[in-house]
Amino acid sequence: MKRSFLFDNMVVLLFVAITGLGIWFSGLSLGFVVMDLVTRIARNGLMVVALLIPVTAGMGLNFAVILGAMAAQIAIIAVVHWQIAGINGILLATLLSTPLAILFGLFIGRLLNKTRGQEMITSMIAGFFADGLYMLLLMVIVGTLIPLRNPQIMLPHGIGILNTVDLAILRGAVDDLYRMSFPHFMVLVAAIFLSIGAWFQYSTRGSRQPSAKRALPFFLIAGAAALSFVLTRSPDSSFVIVSVPVVTFAIIGLACAFLGFIATTKLGQDFRTVGQDQHVAKISGIDVDKTRIIAITISTVMAAWGQILLLSNLGNLSTYGSHISVGVFAIAALLIGGATVTKATVGQALTGLVLFHTLFLVSPMAGRNLLGDAQLGEFFRVFIAYGVIAVSLAMYAWKRAYAGKRQLRS
Amino acid sequence: MNKLLSSALASFGFARLIIVAFLIVLVIGAAVLGIPLGPLLSNALVRTGMNGIFVLAMLPTIISGIGPNFGLPLGILCGLVGGLLAIELDMRGFPAFFLAVTVGIPLSATVGAMYGWLLNKVKGSEMMVSTYVGFSFVSLMNIGWIIMPFASPEMVWPIGRGLRVTISLADRFASVLDKFWAFQIFGVVVPTGLLLAFLLMCGLMWLFVRSKAGMAMKAVGDSRQFALASGINVDKYRLLSAVLSTVLGAVGIVVFSQSFTFLQLYEAPMGMGFPAAAAILIGGATVRRANILNVILGVFLFQSLLVVSLPVINKVIMVGGVAEIARIIVSNGIILYALAQVSRGD
Numbered sequence A: 001m002k003r004s005f006l007f008d009n010m011v012v013l014l015f016v017a018i019t020g021l022g023i024w025f026s027g028l029s030l031g032f033v034v035m036d037l038v039t040r041i042a043r044n045g046l047m048v049v050a051l052l053i054p055v056t057a058g059m060g061l062n063f064a065v066i067l068g069a070m071a072a073q074i075a076i077i078a079v080v081h082w083q084i085a086g087i088n089g090i091l092l093a094t095l096l097s098t099p100l101a102i103l104f105g106l107f108i109g110r111l112l113n114k115t116r117g118q119e120m121i122t123s124m125i126a127g128f129f130a131d132g133l134y135m136l137l138l139m140v141i142v143g144t145l146i147p148l149r150n151p152q153i154m155l156p157h158g159i160g161i162l163n164t165v166d167l168a169i170l171r172g173a174v175d176d177l178y179r180m181s182f183p184h185f186m187v188l189v190a191a192i193f194l195s196i197g198a199w200f201q202y203s204t205r206g207s208r209q210p211s212a213k214r215a216l217p218f219f220l221i222a223g224a225a226a227l228s229f230v231l232t233r234s235p236d237s238s239f240v241i242v243s244v245p246v247v248t249f250a251i252i253g254l255a256c257a258f259l260g261f262i263a264t265t266k267l268g269q270d271f272r273t274v275g276q277d278q279h280v281a282k283i284s285g286i287d288v289d290k291t292r293i294i295a296i297t298i299s300t301v302m303a304a305w306g307q308i309l310l311l312s313n314l315g316n317l318s319t320y321g322s323h324i325s326v327g328v329f330a331i332a333a334l335l336i337g338g339a340t341v342t343k344a345t346v347g348q349a350l351t352g353l354v355l356f357h358t359l360f361l362v363s364p365m366a367g368r369n370l371l372g373d374a375q376l377g378e379f380f381r382v383f384i385a386y387g388v389i390a391v392s393l394a395m396y397a398w399k400r401a402y403a404g405k406r407q408l409r410s
Numbered sequence B: 001m002n003k004l005l006s007s008a009l010a011s012f013g014f015a016r017l018i019i020v021a022f023l024i025v026l027v028i029g030a031a032v033l034g035i036p037l038g039p040l041l042s043n044a045l046v047r048t049g050m051n052g053i054f055v056l057a058m059l060p061t062i063i064s065g066i067g068p069n070f071g072l073p074l075g076i077l078c079g080l081v082g083g084l085l086a087i088e089l090d091m092r093g094f095p096a097f098f099l100a101v102t103v104g105i106p107l108s109a110t111v112g113a114m115y116g117w118l119l120n121k122v123k124g125s126e127m128m129v130s131t132y133v134g135f136s137f138v139s140l141m142n143i144g145w146i147i148m149p150f151a152s153p154e155m156v157w158p159i160g161r162g163l164r165v166t167i168s169l170a171d172r173f174a175s176v177l178d179k180f181w182a183f184q185i186f187g188v189v190v191p192t193g194l195l196l197a198f199l200l201m202c203g204l205m206w207l208f209v210r211s212k213a214g215m216a217m218k219a220v221g222d223s224r225q226f227a228l229a230s231g232i233n234v235d236k237y238r239l240l241s242a243v244l245s246t247v248l249g250a251v252g253i254v255v256f257s258q259s260f261t262f263l264q265l266y267e268a269p270m271g272m273g274f275p276a277a278a279a280i281l282i283g284g285a286t287v288r289r290a291n292i293l294n295v296i297l298g299v300f301l302f303q304s305l306l307v308v309s310l311p312v313i314n315k316v317i318m319v320g321g322v323a324e325i326a327r328i329i330v331s332n333g334i335i336l337y338a339l340a341q342v343s344r345g346d
Helices: A010-026 A030-049 A052-057 A065-082 A086-114 A119-141 A182-201 A211-232 A246-263 A266-276 A278-283 A289-312 A324-338 A344-372 A372-407 B002-012 B014-032 B037-056 B059-065 B072-090 B093-121 B124-147 B190-212 B213-223 B222-230 B233-259 B273-282 B292-316 B322-345
Strands: A164-166 A180-181 A243-245 A317-318 B165-168 B183-185 B188-191 B263-266
Touching: A010 A065, A010 A211, A010 A324, A010 A344, A010 B183, A030 A243, A030 A289, A030 A324, A030 A344, A052 A289, A052 B190, A065 A086, A065 A119, A065 A164, A065 A317, A065 A324, A086 A119, A086 A289, A086 B222, A119 A180, A119 A344, A119 B124, A119 B213, A119 B263, A119 B322, A180 A182, A182 A211, A182 A243, A182 A246, A246 A266, A246 A344, A246 B124, A266 A278, A266 A289, A266 B233, A278 A289, A278 B183, A289 A324, A324 A372, A344 A372, A372 B093, B002 B059, B014 B292, B014 B322, B037 B059, B037 B188, B037 B190, B037 B233, B037 B273, B037 B292, B059 B124, B059 B233, B059 B273, B059 B292, B072 B093, B072 B124, B072 B263, B072 B273, B072 B292, B093 B124, B093 B233, B093 B322, B190 B213, B190 B222, B190 B233, B222 B233, B233 B263, B273 B292, B273 B322, B292 B322
Parallel strands: none
Antiparallel strands: A164 A317, A180 A243, B165 B263, B183 B188
């Protein structure tokens, strides 16, 4: 069954068009857009990548990534309390948040195994429920049952964490480790993607796909990066002021590579089998419940790390708000990249990140220039986020209901 | 007898037991701490009437097998448009209230029909789809509130464009139902009109459920295959239930707003479906089975819990947001519990 390129990539093409128009009407310079975009991708990249494994394992969009974000925020508050600055603070936060995230992941995994077929609504409500417990912990229990005294992060009367916690000691701890100008970074990207492409082209280990086909996207990206270098390298182009946080991108890149590696292992195969048909998976001797729990746990841990990157980039923590919308925005980004509830790839995650965040940063200005009100642009981008999720969910459910009906008849 | 008791307990459910026990502890706590119970009960009665119609809106969709209507914001938005129109036309008191309802009903019926059509296409995933359809409609209406051509100075921002976030009803139809035939007994203020309006809607629903259409709807909810085999148009009754629920959402927000004395626009309607679903579940419903008693009992228990928890907990420790935390934990906890129960049944 071969379909046209246009039909397969309808969603992406639509959003390329909307985003393109948005950039045009916003009147922002391309250099500025890229600069802001680089920061936003560094900030949100890992959270989007965290969504991929549960999709492969057939559990849909993991709305419970916000539990990972909460684990990260609890760890970060501890680090700020102990005043451990810089990269050491980030490492400690990572160390502390990981066991918490694993615990949360195990919990959600077990819950989702009890609510098969309704995983997404359950993960969403579980996120809300956990938010209540999180508020209970940080507003009521800290300062009463947990005897914490620290006026810098706590409310004046000694109970509860402040609404905003200053993370100055962690700001830029990862991003500023090593920065590179945009043109130079493009050379690095071209070199890395060229080598990965070449490796796929000439090594046939572990993949049944024709390797030239797998290598092609890498060559294309390498080519595009090389072209960007040529276009932006002149010293008076506005791109030289764009400095790229290399380490953050390396972490996101490693996470993607890790997902690529997992796909080639037995566990990755299990994820796919369970995702396609739990019954078949069970018959072929896979422990379905355990596989699903592992999928959600990996996702939650990655989400926690993603939130740590985000907070250290922002430099302040909105204690009761920073985690609320990360899940929704990450999911919207993934879907705009062309992913569906049942299929999502690293490529789609990255495409979606670029498109969604470009749209996000240009829409207030585009709204003001087009409709005379920046607020309209802001509302528009939120509508896009919710709307794209609603449409994807409806399309998925429609297909599933239709398939169910056909099965009944035959 | 013992067996009967334990089976009754099992059907009542562990989560509900915790909630009722928690409520009893809170009420005893209030009595011990010397918090006057009269005002608390008055408050609980008002909030029962305020939220009751939202909870009632969960009933038709549960009966028809769609499940709790998390897309309730759709109806709420239609009711808000009715309320805005009443102010725009400079109406006051009961006429304003009835105009809001009269405008809200046909609007919400139209929206509800489209919504029901969509829900028929996504059988099996209604809860998730309806949640996000509701969310996206709320965010679309955010744009709507700015560009709609309302001009009344008490509704629009003095400078800039668009409607205000909260619009006072003090001079319009605030508390028209609450004060209608209201009386005081043993220190408890009874909002007669409000409770009558809620019970009237419950009565109408009770009659509907027993009508031919209501029975057919129930049959659809019990088993689609069986309903189909007995010649019932499954999609038609599911669509009707979505229309009913959405209309109740519209009427519900007008009643809610007159008690609340403000119209709340923008983000406020977004989260209103979840507490309503939680209330009917607390009242003993499941996501597949519910009756009027579940509605009345559930909304009273849930709202009493919220009303009593605040002063009692604040007597023990002085922290803000306790009522909000209790609401989030209880409402989402009971929904999670109900979701986990469904699959065990299947």
